[in-house]
Amino acid sequence: MILIDALGWGKRQIEHLVLDFNGTLARDGRILPEVEERLARLSIKVRVHICTADYFNTALDETRRYSVALKIIEGQNLAEEKAEFVRRLGPMRVAAIGNGAADARMLAEAALSIAVIGPEGAASAALSAAQVVCNDIASALDLLLFPDRLAATLRR
Secondary structure (H helix, E strand, C coil): CEEEEECCCEEEEECEEEEECECCCEECCEECHHHHHHHHHHHHHCEEEEEECCCCCCHHHHHCCCCEEEEECCCCCHHHHHHHHHHHHCHHHEEEEECCHHHHHHHHHCCEEEEECECCECCHHHHHHCCEEECCHHHHHHHHHCHHHHHHHHCC
16 A cells, blocks of 8 residues: 655545556557566555556566556447546545546546656646656656655645
8 A cells, every 4th residue: 555645635545556558658568667666566565457458469468577457448438448447446545647548537537646748748638637747657656656755746
C-alpha cells in the first residue's frame, strides 16, 4: 500500500496501480528500460495492473518477467472498458497512469491520476483528466515510490 496525505487534497491509501501500456510504459510495444526496476519495486507495495488494447501484440511477452496483472481489452470501447476496470477495483484505492485519449476516463475515475508526456506525446484529454502531469514515465513512477513528492504537488 502507498499512503498519500496532502493538505487540502486528503488522504488516500493506494492499493492498485493501473497502467496503460503503449505510450506510457512502452514504446512500439517494448517496455522502456527506465521502467523495469521501478515496476519491480512498485509491485512490492501495490497490485500492479496493466490495461491495454495491446496494439503491437507484445504486452504478454513484455510483462511476463514482472509481478503484474495483465488486462488485454478486446472490446470496441477502450476508454469505457478502462474506466470500468478502475471502478471494479474501487476507485478510491487506485492510482492510474496513462497518456492517451482512451486513458482519460480511467484517469478521471482513479483516486490519483497521473498523465505522462512520453515519446508518443500525450492527448489533451488525458492531461485534462489527470491531477498530476509528468514529463516521462520514470518521473511518474518515482512519485509513487516517494509519495512525499506527490503530497507537495497535490496540496492545496
